[in-house]
Amino acid sequence: MNVFIHELRGEMKLYSRSRELAFFTFMLPLIFFVLLGSVYGSGDKINGYRAADYLLTGMIGYGLIATAFAGLAIVLVIRRENGVLKRLRATPLPAPFYIAAVLLTTLIAFAVMAACLIALGMILFGASFPKAPVSLVATLILGGATFAALGVAITGFIRRAEGASAVINAIYLPVAFISGAFFSQKHFPEVLQKVADVLPLTYFIDLVGDVMLKGTQIWSEPKDVAVILVWGIAGALLALRYFRWVPRED
Amino acid sequence: MSSAVSVHELRKSYNGLQALRGVSFEIAQGEIFGLLGPNGAGKTTTVEILEGYRERDEGSVTVLGEDPATAGLDWRQRIGVVLQSSSFYDSLTVAENLALFAGYYMRPRPIDELIELVGLEEKRDTLVRSLSGGQRRRLDLGLALVGDPELVFLDEPTTGFDPEARRRAWETIGSLRELGKTILLTTHYLDEAERLSDRVAVLRDGQIVALGHPTELTSTLPATEIHYRRNGQDVVLQTEEPTKVLHELTTEALAAGHELEGLEVRRASLEEVYLALTREERE
Structure with a gap:
């Protein structure tokens, strides 16, 4: 267990030293929230919520996919391709400790960011404190675990460190957009709405709105939970199947 | 052990x-x-x-x-x-x-x-x-x-x-x-x-x-090599009996009163063994 704590500390230090991660996955959602939030007037409504409140749920969704999916996947691909993961395999650090430390670091970063978003919302845009806080925490953990599993899974399909950011950006930015992270999907073409209907981020953002703004409990939204969970399980299975410690040879 | x-x-x-x-x-x-x-x-x-x-x-x-x-x-x-x-x-x-x-x-x-x-x-x-x-x-x-x-x-x-x-x-x-x-x-x-x-x-x-x-x-390569220069020409002798050959060479040079320029006596290096071993292939 001491080894796990040691590794977790190491991962947290690595996370805090990485300017790229700090900016693209941590700061960017906060910046977007402030910028977009100041565009809407206080009377504007989106999907029945105050515009700034809706935007807060969307930005938590955007923060989730940026941190747990994109940031995690890029870090793992780079570490695999430059040989750090291979080196780790030669040490007595148990693989589950390593994976758990990396995932937990990602979840902590996401939790801190979500807290910052909520605080910014309350300070700048008059958002209220989350109405069902325990359910919100459960929702964040569910979302974090699901997108982290998908992030680990995607590493198996990326071959080189150089292309990793490009490929992952090309996936997560459109997904965030289609899932309604920046604005409501109501005015999207029907095709995009159909796509949005299967994406896990759509359900996560919806669930955050339910528990944070309406005060619904997480167990009262079984459909949202089920869709997120199915994606999470699929991600975990793909991750177990395709995750590699060493670069592919050829 | x-x-x-x-x-x-x-x-x-x-x-x-x-x-x-x-x-x-x-x-x-x-x-x-x-x-x-x-x-x-x-x-x-x-x-x-x-x-x-x-x-x-x-x-x-x-x-x-x-x-x-x-x-x-x-x-x-x-x-x-x-x-x-x-x-x-x-x-x-x-x-x-x-x-x-x-x-x-x-x-x-x-x-x-x-x-x-x-x-x-x-x-x-x-x-x-x-x-x-x-x-x-x-x-x-x-x-x-x-x-x-x-x-x-x-x-x-x-x-x-x-x-x-x-x-x-x-x-x-x-x-x-x-x-x-x-x-x-x-x-x-x-x-x-x-x-x-x-x-x-x-x-x-x-x-x-x-x-x-x-x-x-x-030692798997038998020869010891003796290098020297005579009249501006490099001479390389490979021999199994370096003591004898060297003695003859130096005696002759002393008698004639000239120097064996660039005289060098050496065993085959690992490099030569290696090259010999990795060359003899693909017949």
Whole structure:
């Protein structure tokens, strides 16, 4: 267990030293929230919520996919391709400790960011404190675990460190957009709405709105939970199947 | 005393191509064993099977009493690995990298002692991303030694070094001998193998074509060569009886009153043995 704590500390230090991660996955959602939030007037409504409140749920969704999916996947691909993961395999650090430390670091970063978003919302845009806080925490953990599993899974399909950011950006930015992270999907073409209907981020953002703004409990939204969970399980299975410690040879 | 490493009839194919075709050798505890060969001869495949990274097709392998294919974390406490490519956390300093990896081991060596051993005292608190290639390679060695292993794998540890950096690395590896470590070294530098190794195996096309002490290997080429210059022409005599030939030459030169310019007497070097061994192929 001491080894796990040691590794977790190491991962947290690595996370805090990485300017790229700090900016693209941590700061960017906060910046977007402030910028977009100041565009809407206080009377504007989106999907029945105050515009700034809706935007807060969307930005938590955007923060989730940026941190747990994109940031995690890029870090793992780079570490695999430059040989750090291979080196780790030669040490007595148990693989589950390593994976758990990396995932937990990602979840902590996401939790801190979500807290910052909520605080910014309350300070700048008059958002209220989350109405069902325990359910919100459960929702964040569910979302974090699901997108982290998908992030680990995607590493198996990326071959080189150089292309990793490009490929992952090309996936997560459109997904965030289609899932309604920046604005409501109501005015999207029907095709995009159909796509949005299967994406896990759509359900996560919806669930955050339910528990944070309406005060619904997480167990009262079984459909949202089920869709997120199915994606999470699929991600975990793909991750177990395709995750590699060493670069592919050829 | 039991062997640190024991390899018997090791075979490995990739997509039908035989990379290893029945390799056998033993490494005694405390021995520095050099695995020498051109690129593609099977050095890295052999080492990575011994490190547990690759699976073998056939043959038996025992490393520190265990089969690397099934050995657990306790076994990893006892080995150190320098891979062909240097890889660390670039955003951590030299000392932070060592400290992070030290935490994985039960009996790590003190960080500052390691830094001194690999000669990175001045770079202790420098971020790894600003180290030179040679300094990174030394940190590699430091990380391989951080758990105070019994057996160290060094896969081409000085490739890309300038002569000064290579000399320093040799000193460091030499000091490991004094610590009683067993070392498996792969290299394609003959002088390195000759200088560091107690025994050398020459690998060619997945087979060991020579195995022994560097001086034993050089004795497989019979001739001693005598070089000198006469009337501006280089003369090379190959002989099995260097004492006699040399005596005749010098007697004759003395009698005639002229100097044997550029006189040199030398045994075949490991390089010549190696070239001879790796050349006689593909008939």
